[in-house]
Structures are given as structure tokens and as C-alpha cells.
Amino acid sequence: MIKIENFIIEDDTEEVLIHSKRRRMIIIYVDITAPLYWWKEFDANNIGTAANSCFTTQKIYEKEFTFDDFSHEHLDDIFDYEPEVRDMAPIVEFETRTDSITNYVLGPDDILSLTIKMLNRCRELYLQTNDKKYWWQMIQLLPSSYNQRRTIMTNYEILSNVYQHRHDHKLDEWRDLCKWIETLPHSKIITYNIIKEDNKNA
Numbered sequence: 001m002i003k004i005e006n007f008i009i010e011d012d013t014e015e016v017l018i019h020s021k022r023r024r025m026i027i028i029y030v031d032i033t034a035p036l037y038w039w040k041e042f043d044a045n046n047i048g049t050a051a052n053s054c055f056t057t058q059k060i061y062e063k064e065f066t067f068d069d070f071s072h073e074h075l076d077d078i079f080d081y082e083p084e085v086r087d088m089a090p091i092v093e094f095e096t097r098t099d100s101i102t103n104y105v106l107g108p109d110d111i112l113s114l115t116i117k118m119l120n121r122c123r124e125l126y127l128q129t130n131d132k133k134y135w136w137q138m139i140q141l142l143p144s145s146y147n148q149r150r151t152i153m154t155n156y157e158i159l160s161n162v163y164q165h166r167h168d169h170k171l172d173e174w175r176d177l178c179k180w181i182e183t184l185p186h187s188k189i190i191t192y193n194i195i196k197e198d199n200k201n202a
Contacts, residue, residue: 001071001147001173003033023157023189031151035071037144038173047158060138061126065119070112070145073172078107115143160190 034042076090092106106114119138126134163181166174181190 026156033149075108077109
């Protein structure tokens with residue numbers, strides 16, 4: 001899941017030219033909320049400069065964790081599987097240290113729910129005691145599906161490269177970003193050559 005909002009474009013001319021120098025002159029600031037696994041790819045590809053980040057390891061305890069803080073739209077609920085194909089569900093069975101009789105069956109959705117509960121318990125303990133060991137529990141338990149919000153500065157030339165290489169990417173977040181790129185003013189100077197090439201190969 002990716003959320004894009006509050007974008008500002010700085011462009012001092014009205015002329016539209018499909019040229020890399022021209023595209024570099026169009027600066028854009030945008031707020032993006034996306035999971036950490038997506039930001040990892042974003043940072044590796046030098047797509048933009050973060051002007052501001054709403055999450056740091058120092059502030060992880062400031063708010064309670066909720067399901068909406070995580071990208072979980074593809075996580076399976078094992079009860080969505082019919083009984084006859086339940087053995088194809090991604091589940092784990094385990095015994096607790098204190099209970100050797102009951103086997104617990106959990107699916108991906110359940111694992112995230114338990115993780116959120118543990119994160120919130122560690123947060124409560126940290127706020128009560130200020131003991132750093134509870135802070136470490138949150139840092140090392142935090143899933144890569146946690147959604148982080150950043151304000152990004154980039155330009156049309158960089159977005160053109162993103163669109164070229166990511167418009168049919170496996171991750172939904174890249175495809176969503178490319179759909180948003182298509183809505184930008186003068187988006188054809190970003191998308192024209194790629195769409196033309198796709199139509200040619202269709």
C-alpha cells in the first residue's frame with residue numbers, strides 16, 4: 001500500500017519539451033506513505049531526497065501501533081480457506097513453553113496481530129520504565145511492512161526513469177506510484193516514450 005499526497009511542483013516555464021534537461025528543471029515535493037520494504041528499494045535507487053521523515057528509531061514509541069500502521073492487504077486469513085484446502089494455507093503450528101498440550105495454528109494475519117500486541121506491550125513498558133531494553137524489543141520486532149511517511153524532493157527526469165523501469169513492477173507500491181505519475185501536470189513528458197514503446201511492442 002502506498003499513499004501519495006500534498007505535492008508541489010516548481011516550474012518556471014510553460015514550454016513542454018520531451019528532453020532530459022527540461023525534465024530536470026521541474027522540481028516536485030511530495031508526501032509519500034509506504035512500507036519500509038518499499039523505502040529500502042527507493043533509497044537504493046536514489047530516486048529522491050527526503051526533506052522530512054515522520055518516523056525515526058528515536059520516536060518509535062510516540063504512538064500506539066495499530067493494524068493501519070502496516071501494509072497487510074495481501075496477508076492471508078486462514079479462515080478464508082475452505083476446509084478441504086486448509087492444508088494449502090500458510091500456517092504454523094507450535095506449542096508454548098507453558099502449555100505442552102494445546103497446539104496453536106496461526107496464519108500470516110494472526111502473526112501480524114500478535115506482533116502488534118507485543119510492540120504495544122513493549123511500548124507501554126518503555127514509557128513506564130524508560131528502560132532501553134524495551135526500546136530494543138520494538139526496534140528489532142518492527143516488521144518491514146510498517147508504513148513510514150516522508151516528504152520527498154525529486155524531479156521529472158528521475159520520475160521518468162522510475163516510470164520506465166517500475167510501471168510493471170511486481171510490487172503494488174511501484175505500480176501505484178507510476179499511476180500517480182500519469183496524473184501529474186504535463187505527465188506526457190515523463191510517460192510518452194515509455195507508453196509509445198509499450199504500444200509498439202503490444
